Amino acid sequence: MKIVVLDGYTENPGDLSWEGLERLGELTVYDRTPADKIAERIGDAEAVYTNKTPISAQTIGQCPNLKFIGVLATGYNVIDTAAAKAAGVIVSNIPTYGTDAVAQYAIALLLELCHHIGEHSDCVKAGEWTHNADWCFWKHPLVELAGKTFGVIGFGRIGQGTAKIAEALGMKVLAYDEYPNKALETDNCKYASLDQLLAQADVISLHCPLFPSTEGIINRDSIAKMKDGVKIINTSRGPLIVEKDLREALDSGKVSGAAVDVVSTEPIREDNPLLGAKNMIITPHIAWAPRESRQRLMDIAVDNLKHFVDGAPQNVVNK
Numbered sequence: 001m002k003i004v005v006l007d008g009y010t011e012n013p014g015d016l017s018w019e020g021l022e023r024l025g026e027l028t029v030y031d032r033t034p035a036d037k038i039a040e041r042i043g044d045a046e047a048v049y050t051n052k053t054p055i056s057a058q059t060i061g062q063c064p065n066l067k068f069i070g071v072l073a074t075g076y077n078v079i080d081t082a083a084a085k086a087a088g089v090i091v092s093n094i095p096t097y098g099t100d101a102v103a104q105y106a107i108a109l110l111l112e113l114c115h116h117i118g119e120h121s122d123c124v125k126a127g128e129w130t131h132n133a134d135w136c137f138w139k140h141p142l143v144e145l146a147g148k149t150f151g152v153i154g155f156g157r158i159g160q161g162t163a164k165i166a167e168a169l170g171m172k173v174l175a176y177d178e179y180p181n182k183a184l185e186t187d188n189c190k191y192a193s194l195d196q197l198l199a200q201a202d203v204i205s206l207h208c209p210l211f212p213s214t215e216g217i218i219n220r221d222s223i224a225k226m227k228d229g230v231k232i233i234n235t236s237r238g239p240l241i242v243e244k245d246l247r248e249a250l251d252s253g254k255v256s257g258a259a260v261d262v263v264s265t266e267p268i269r270e271d272n273p274l275l276g277a278k279n280m281i282i283t284p285h286i287a288w289a290p291r292e293s294r295q296r297l298m299d300i301a302v303d304n305l306k307h308f309v310d311g312a313p314q315n316v317v318n319k
């Protein structure tokens with residue numbers, strides 16, 4: 001069986017092995033594939049993997065040997081799953097692989113907003129401490145989290161994992177979810193309506209998926225309902241936030257700090273309004289990317305193809 005990986009670089013920049021897939025067939029891995037080369041590179045392969053490279057109905061039509069599309073990610077919106085189904089092509093995704101990594105990262109962003117560790121370290125290395133009149137100094141207000149309220153929008157796997165770490169820091173948790181599971185409530189962790197959460201949380205962390213109902217959930221109106229000086233964390237999807245509204249709120253000080261790992265268009269555009277905002281941290285969509293979590297993704301990707309070959313496909317998203 002011929003197997004093609006269209007955009008393997010972000011999953012495996014060289015620190016993992018493709019051996020698992022090599023054992024299943026004749027493997028060709030491309031770091032990246034431009035739009036005009038997708039069908040040509042799939043060619044007569046039976047199995048193709050993609051992370052973010054689109055596989056359209058037209059491409060599926062041009063590749064009649066194709067039987068299996070593996071997604072090297074959870075989200076599979078880059079694939080025309082209906083066209084795949086009509087052509088008898090199985091599409092399998094990786095439902096979960098990075099829960100702990102993303103939860104840890106969300107809290108890392110929060111801790112950076114509270115302490116500005118990177119900036120303080122840079123100042124020391126640049127000589128500011130050496131030449132300082134006092135034995136210590138800080139560039140921003142430093143924030144203790146114990147006793148404050150951590151608001152989670154989207155109390156699923158990652159939201160719950162993030163909340164657990166916030167609780168370990170002494171925070172109270174308020175969760176908003178479209179499908180609350182009351183069994184998850186404890187003395188320190190309660191469900192709330194979205195408005196209650198917006199009004200009471202000192203920190204708001206976004207963990208709901210991007211749906212039409214959640215797009216722009218953080219906007220001028222919802223920000224107006226928040227506490228003055230609130231902090232916002234987004235490790236979910238960029239379009240959950242109306243970026244120009246967050247920019248305004250950061251500049252006015254209504255939001256005292258924001259940290260995002262995802263933005264509306266990725267890679268980030270030069271004119272993204274968040275780029276010049278005060279008290280803003282932006283990282284390039286890396287919450288998922290510790291080696292441990294990418295290894296898990298690789299293992300499940302291999303397992304998905306094995307199951308397909310054995311006639312019992314798993315994690316199928318286009319049944």
Ligand code: NAD
Nearest residue numbers: 154155156157158159177178179207208209235236287288
């Ligand atoms: P999950 O499905 O376990 O949890 C999502 C939760 O959101 C569910 O409890 C669901 O009921 C809730 N929800 C759905 N619609 C809602 C709405 N309208 N309002 C409020 N809550 C709603 O998913 P997960 O594994 O926790 O992942 C959460 C998100 O994290 C993913 O959708 C993805 O966008 C993002 N993610 C980001 C990275 C990264 O590298 N930054 C990596 C993995 C996942």
